[in-house]
Amino acid sequence: MQRYKAIITYDGTEFAGYQIQPNKRTVQSVLEAVLAKMHKGHEVKVTASGRTDAGVHAIGQVIHFDSPLAIPEEKWVTALNALLPEDLSILIVEKVSESFHARFDAEGKEYRYRLLLSKRRDPFVRRYAYRYPYTLDLEAMQAASQYLVGRPLDFTSFCSAKTEVADKVRTIETIDFLLDEDFLTIRFVGNGFLYNMVRILTGTLLEVGSGDRHPQEMAEILEKKDRRFAGKTAPAHGLYLWEVFYDK
């Protein structure tokens, strides 16, 4: 058996998220169906760096799987893409040691949240950016983000109340803001993110930016360790899993 690491990209619009669910079209189920086809019906389990929710996109999601097939790395890309639907694509496949694990070995991740700051609707970005037609105070958002970065913090207030992991301490290295005409992209780089965390952080930062909250409130929200004190969960369709980092 050979273990393979693959970098994949998908448009989340028509997937019910990453993880397998009965009778739903998910990224994992589509990948495993294609791998089973390549392995004469034998099941091949796929493990990702983490789940993504329904509607969330991925530019560089990472998975691993094991296969007895001796196929060169570039041929894997071609063979898988030939069988995969157009909204899910393999970018790179590489051989890795059998100890590699897409989830446990991930050292960090980058997520990006994309906003269209416009009163004008754009049919072509409706699924790829969250349209926010109100004026934003970017400086206030930057000030708020400083409460969230640079050291290990308990993000209980900034994750779904349904989060199952016990340890909710994570370190966000960077939150920055890239403004390109009407598009604002918020970039989050950190050692890990909890369930809905980027979307709740984004929703809360938007409330700061629109003047509904003071930047200093971030400290209080963190302290409360209660989801109800943070802002709204921003919609899934603005969110991109951009990159997963591994120690080389």
Place this chain on the structure above:
Amino acid sequence: MQRYKAIITYDGTEFAGYQIQPNKRTVQSVLEAVLAKMHKGHEVKVTASGRTDAGVHAIGQVIHFDSPLAIPEEKWVTALNALLPEDLSILIVEKVSESFHARFDAEGKEYRYRLLLSKRRDPFVRRYAYRYPYTLDLEAMQAASQYLVGRPLDFTSFCSAKTEVADKVRTIETIDFLLDEDFLTIRFVGNGFLYNMVRILTGTLLEVGSGDRHPQEMAEILEKKDRRFAGKTAPAHGLYLWEVFYDK
């Protein structure tokens, strides 16, 4: 009654084309349903500059309609967009004289056909550009386009055999090619275009670009006045109705 001209944009993906059809979601039916809602259920007929096929996008389609409502122009935009789905949007509404006609007064149109020249699939453009993974000889395509522009020509060979209009003479002013990284956009500006004409022109130019035809064949195809001599119809999802021109 006041006549209004409106510029609209739509993502063609989920529309069965522009024109009303029973039990189908079309641009016209969605527009007329929203206008009926604004007029207490009274029918308001919408006339466009021309139809677009299922899957074809519009950046600047033009329509007209008549209404007894005394609403300022900008308020029309807001009111209609509030009721319209996100994949169809009103850009501008303006009062026009009752003699204005979106179709009969159109002096010309610009269409653009967008290609992704890449072996690599991109889930995010799959509905917004036609992926063409083969090498193209742009100079040959430019040479071929010279047979098609600058004077009135009978485009019988370059329109669907189902085309119903009798006069198939049109003048294409410009066909040009804009290359931006992996994206090739072919721009067509002319006084009018027949059913499927831009898609058949594009399909034929691609056959020239990939070396399957000589540029000079364009003259022969035109002469044959028979659809079977031209190339394949390029897929709908790469095509954009970009602008409609009126005499001011």
